[in-house]
Amino acid sequence: MLNPIKSYKNTFILLVITLILIVIINISLGSVYIPIKQIFLSFIDGQVEKESWKSIILNYRLPKAITAIIVGSGLSISGLLMQTLFRNPLAGPFVLGISSGASLGVAILILGASFLGANITVYAFTNWGHAIAAIIGAFLVLSAVMLAAIKVRNTMSILIIGLMFGSLTAAVISVLAYFSSANQLQQYLFWSFGSLGNLSWNEISALSFTFLIGISFVIFIIKPLNSLLLGENYAKSMGVNVKRTRNIILISTSLLTGAITAFSGPIAFIGLAVPHLTKLLFNTSNHKILLPAVAISGAIIMLICDSISQLPNSEYTLPINAITSLFGAPIIIWLLVRKRKVFY
Amino acid sequence: MKLSTKHIIKATNLSIGYTSKKEVKTIASNLNIDLNAGNLVCLLGKNGIGKSTLLRTLTKVQPSLEGEIFINSNNLEKLNYKGFSKMVSLVLTERLPDNSLTVFELVALGRQPYTNWIGYLTTEDLQIIDDAFEKTATKHLINSKCYELSDGQLQKVLVARALTQNTPIIVLDEPTAHLDIHHTIETFTLLKKLAKNFNKTVIVSTHEINLALQLADELWLMTPTQFVSGKTDTLISNNSVQQLFDSNLISFNKTLKQFTINNS
Numbered sequence: 001m002l003n004p005i006k007s008y009k010n011t012f013i014l015l016v017i018t019l020i021l022i023v024i025i026n027i028s029l030g031s032v033y034i035p036i037k038q039i040f041l042s043f044i045d046g047q048v049e050k051e052s053w054k055s056i057i058l059n060y061r062l063p064k065a066i067t068a069i070i071v072g073s074g075l076s077i078s079g080l081l082m083q084t085l086f087r088n089p090l091a092g093p094f095v096l097g098i099s100s101g102a103s104l105g106v107a108i109l110i111l112g113a114s115f116l117g118a119n120i121t122v123y124a125f126t127n128w129g130h131a132i133a134a135i136i137g138a139f140l141v142l143s144a145v146m147l148a149a150i151k152v153r154n155t156m157s158i159l160i161i162g163l164m165f166g167s168l169t170a171a172v173i174s175v176l177a178y179f180s181s182a183n184q185l186q187q188y189l190f191w192s193f194g195s196l197g198n199l200s201w202n203e204i205s206a207l208s209f210t211f212l213i214g215i216s217f218v219i220f221i222i223k224p225l226n227s228l229l230l231g232e233n234y235a236k237s238m239g240v241n242v243k244r245t246r247n248i249i250l251i252s253t254s255l256l257t258g259a260i261t262a263f264s265g266p267i268a269f270i271g272l273a274v275p276h277l278t279k280l281l282f283n284t285s286n287h288k289i290l291l292p293a294v295a296i297s298g299a300i301i302m303l304i305c306d307s308i309s310q311l312p313n314s315e316y317t318l319p320i321n322a323i324t325s326l327f328g329a330p331i332i333i334w335l336l337v338r339k340r341k342v343f344y
Numbered sequence: 345m346k347l348s349t350k351h352i353i354k355a356t357n358l359s360i361g362y363t364s365k366k367e368v369k370t371i372a373s374n375l376n377i378d379l380n381a382g383n384l385v386c387l388l389g390k391n392g393i394g395k396s397t398l399l400r401t402l403t404k405v406q407p408s409l410e411g412e413i414f415i416n417s418n419n420l421e422k423l424n425y426k427g428f429s430k431m432v433s434l435v436l437t438e439r440l441p442d443n444s445l446t447v448f449e450l451v452a453l454g455r456q457p458y459t460n461w462i463g464y465l466t467t468e469d470l471q472i473i474d475d476a477f478e479k480t481a482t483k484h485l486i487n488s489k490c491y492e493l494s495d496g497q498l499q500k501v502l503v504a505r506a507l508t509q510n511t512p513i514i515v516l517d518e519p520t521a522h523l524d525i526h527h528t529i530e531t532f533t534l535l536k537k538l539a540k541n542f543n544k545t546v547i548v549s550t551h552e553i554n555l556a557l558q559l560a561d562e563l564w565l566m567t568p569t570q571f572v573s574g575k576t577d578t579l580i581s582n583n584s585v586q587q588l589f590d591s592n593l594i595s596f597n598k599t600l601k602q603f604t605i606n607n608s
Contacts, residue, residue, distance in 0.1 A: 004448045004486055087441045223463040227453055229443045233405060233436055238509065239429030239457040285443040288462065 008282060008289055015296045022303045026068070027061045029312045060197065063204050065303065067196045070211050071264050072274070072302025073295035074256040077218060079271030080278075080294045081249050084225050084287070088155040089335075092272030093257040096145050096162035098138045099268070100169040102261035103192065105137025106130050110188045111176040128206065130191075135210075135258030141165050142250055193319035194265030196306055203263060210259035217252040218291065221245050225287040267321055269328020270305075274298045276335055301327070352381040352416055352512060352545045353402070359410035360394060360401045370409060371397045375571045377413075379562065381512060384539040386556035387549040388588060389566030395549040396437075398566070399517050402547070404428050416512060429457040433509035435502045435516040440490065447493070447501050448486040451476060454508030476507035479542075480534060496527035503534060513545045514538070520552055528552060532559050554602045557585070 028036055034053045041047065042054040075093060082091040082098075093099050109129055148161045177185055199207070224245040227235040232242050260267070275290075278297045282289060305323045358375040361368065371394035379385065389395050400406045402413060404420060413420040415431050423431070433454065445453075454476070455469045465473070477483040480500045485493065493501065499519055506514050516535070520528040532552070536559050538544045547564075550556055556563065556576075563579050565572045565588055572584045579585055586596040594603045 004446070005452075220461065223456060223459070223461065226449075226463065227456055229441065229445060230450070230453065231436075231438065231441050233438065234434065236405070236425055237403065237429060237432070237434040238453065239426040241425060279444070283444060285445045286449055 005286070006284070006289075008284075008293075011282065012292070012296075015293065015300070019296055019300050019303075022300050022307075023065055023069075026065050026303045026307045027057060029307050029310055030056070030061060031310070031313070031315045031317075032056060033313065063199050063201060064197045064306065066204055067199050067207065067264060068302040068306045069299040070207055071196060071260050071267060072270060072298035072300070074211050074214065074260045074298075075267060075271040075302075076274035076278075076294045076298025077215070077291065078253045078256045080275040080287075080290060081218065081225075081253055082271070083275055084228055085246065085249050086149060086155060086158050087228075087231070088159055089276070090159055090272070090332075091162070092269075092275075093138075093253065094266070094268045094271055095159065095166075097141050097164075097166035097169060098145075098253065098257050099261055099266045099271075100166040101137040101139075101141025102134035102258045103137070103266045104141075104169040104172055105133035105135070105258070106191060106262060107173045107176055107188060108137075109133045110191070111173070111180040111184050113184070130262040131206065131210065131259050132262075134262035135254055137169075138258035138261065139250070139254035141169065142254055146246060146250060191265050192321075194267050194321035194324075196264055196302075196320055197317075199263060207259055207263045210255055214252040214255035214259075215295075217248050217255075221248050222287045222291060226285075229285055265321065268325050269332070270298060270302060270324050273328040273331045274301055276331065277301070351378060351414070353377055353379040354414040355402075355411060357411045358401070358408055358413065360397050361409050362397075362406070363409070368409060372566065372571060373410070375411070377564070377573055379545065379573075381545050382539055382543040383545055383561040384536050384559060385545070385547045385562045385564060386560040387547065387564045387566070388551075388553060388556060390589065393566045393568065395566060396517060398564075399515055399547070399549055403432055403434055403515050426457060429509065429511075431511055432513045432515055433506035433511040435499070435506050435514070435519055437517040437519075437521060440498075442491065445490050446486070447482070447488050447490060448473070450490055450501060451486075451505045451508055454505040454510075457509065472510060473508050476504040479507060479538070480504040495522045496524070496530070499523065499527070499531055500534065503531070503538075507538070512543075513547065516546070516548045518549055518551070520550060529555065535559075553588075557601045 024039070028034065028039055032053075034057065038048050038053055039057055042057045048054040078098070079092040082093065082096055083089060144165060145158065145162050149158045152158055152161065177188070224235065224240045227238050227240050228242075228245070235242055274297050275294050278290065278294045279285070281297070282293050284290065305320060305327055309318045309320050309323045311318060355375060355377040358377070359370060359373040360375065361370040361372070375398070387395050387398065397406070401408050404423070407421070415423070418427070418431070452465060452469075452473055455465060455473065456463065459465065459469060477486065480503050482497070482500050482504055485497060485501060490498065490501070503519075520531050523531065532555050535546045535548060539546045539561065557580065560576050562573065563576050563585070565579065565584055567587050567590070572579060574584070580598060580601065589603065593606060595606055597604045
């Protein structure tokens with residue numbers, strides 16, 4: 001008896017090879033030119049011509065590449081979860097205001113530190129403080145959107161509610177900004193541009209740890225996610241505990257989006273655009289295939305965006321957020337203009 | 345799977361409707377159901393009389409206002425979703441959300457109550473899926489995408505999905521609403537076959553009264569005043585079917601077994 005579910009083995013092998021190539025390209029690009037051979041030498045701890053090269057690669061470029069991989073996959077998986085849960089092709093962590101919620105958490109910490117008293121100020125400038133504030137912010141906004149989604153069945157209304165929550169949090173941030181000092185404001189502004197660099201190995205472990213927790217939750221809901229493709233009533237009739245699935249999605253999306261936003265700033269469009277690109281490439285709705293595919297594609301695209309933002313061989317670096325928007329916005333427009341149906 | 349032919353569904357003094365914060369809205373009350381396995385049941389009634397509400401109550405989508413429902417001697421309220429999914433499978437009237445599942449993937453989803461945490465299909469699962477395609481004559485469609493199917497094909501595939509769930513009861517809410525006469529008859533014959541040859545209990549809400557009177561083993565009739573259930577022939581002879589449409593425009597002709605327009 002034939003099992004006609006396609007295995008997509010070759011496509012996956014191709015994707016992984018692309019990922020490895022892009023990682024190497026990404027690490028070899030930057031304001032300082034370093035020959036490829038020296039890059040490999042520094043990885044295997046061999047004799048590198050200049051000690052500074054080794055330091056640049058191991059302490060700056062490699063951490064940045066790892067951050068890009070985590071940020072890209074994490075945001076893309078969050079986007080996929082949102083699109084399946086809300087049955088809406090335009091859902092994503094940024095559109096639904098979840099990234100804004102995370103930003104609000106960080107803004108309260110940075111900008112509102114003076115209101116909140118000295119006790120919090122101590123934690124305010126550590127990245128762990130940012131992460132926890134961002135995760136709580138993301139969790140609160142996403143819970144609010146989900147509660148609204150139970151009442152409002154119309155998927156378009158849910159999208160508008162998400163956008164409204166986004167503007168609400170933006171407004172609160174503006175008010176906070178109005179009352180803060182120039183110093184705090186500058187700090188917040190730089191954070192909000194987004195940056196994949198500047199993470200110490202310690203911070204990367206913290207980010208990876210949260211990422212892995214978020215991902216491991218998702219692995220256990222692959223099966224219910226597939227039945228949710230038929231709608232909640234069918235899912236329930238097939239024995240799916242829809243409420244529990246919804247809660248797991250809530251937790252893992254908040255963890256992923258929250259931690260990523262805290263460490264790298266609010267990054268737009270990746271969560272929305274990558275799942276669509278992946279679905280175009282794989283032409284399937286099966287989450288068993290989509291989840292790993294989206295994770296790898298997200299990593300690849302984030303690395304490409306980062307390589308572009310480095311402006312190779314120049315000393316300037318563009319804000320990563322600008323690059324992802326430049327890349328993501330046209331894709332969304334193209335998706336909507338195209339005649340073919342958009343699936344989630 | 346051979347089932348005892350007794351009381352697959354039993355409900356006494358059932359009251360159905362909606363509860364909101366402000367009020368309790370009763371749609372129908374005093375419903376008594378006592379159904380044996382292996383029957384094709386057609387639920388008939390005017391638009392808005394509460395057919396869907398009754399089906400939603402019987403399938404655990406909404407709670408009953410009063411009275412208990414027993415499915416295969418299990419109290420419906422105490423059955424969890426997992427247990428329920430092995431008793432009753434559904435074909436809903438709502439449109440499927442857009443997705444790019446293949447027909448095989450859609451039908452295979454019916455095995456979810458039985459598969460492991462990742463949804464791995466064993467040889468036994470594949471055999472049951474294959475069997476469902478066989479029974480519904482949809483094997484040629486397995487590699488198509490669901491959005492490519494016609495309404496008639498989709499309906500048969502949805503029945504196949506319900507079959508893979510391997511439940512003694514299948515509930516269908518207006519399965520032929522968008523179908524032409526050819527596909528309507530095809531669907532009803534399929535359902536009749538499932539009840540007769542495979543001892544399934546099939547409950548269908550429908551407006552196809554003529555077909556229902558010819559094929560159904562039992563009828564559930566919903567009128568504004570009462571709920572009547574019984575063998576099709578009995579309900580025809582004791583004038584219960586006549587009560588379905590309280591109108592001077594049409595009346596029921598017992599010899600033709602169909603409603604005819606009154607000559608005025």
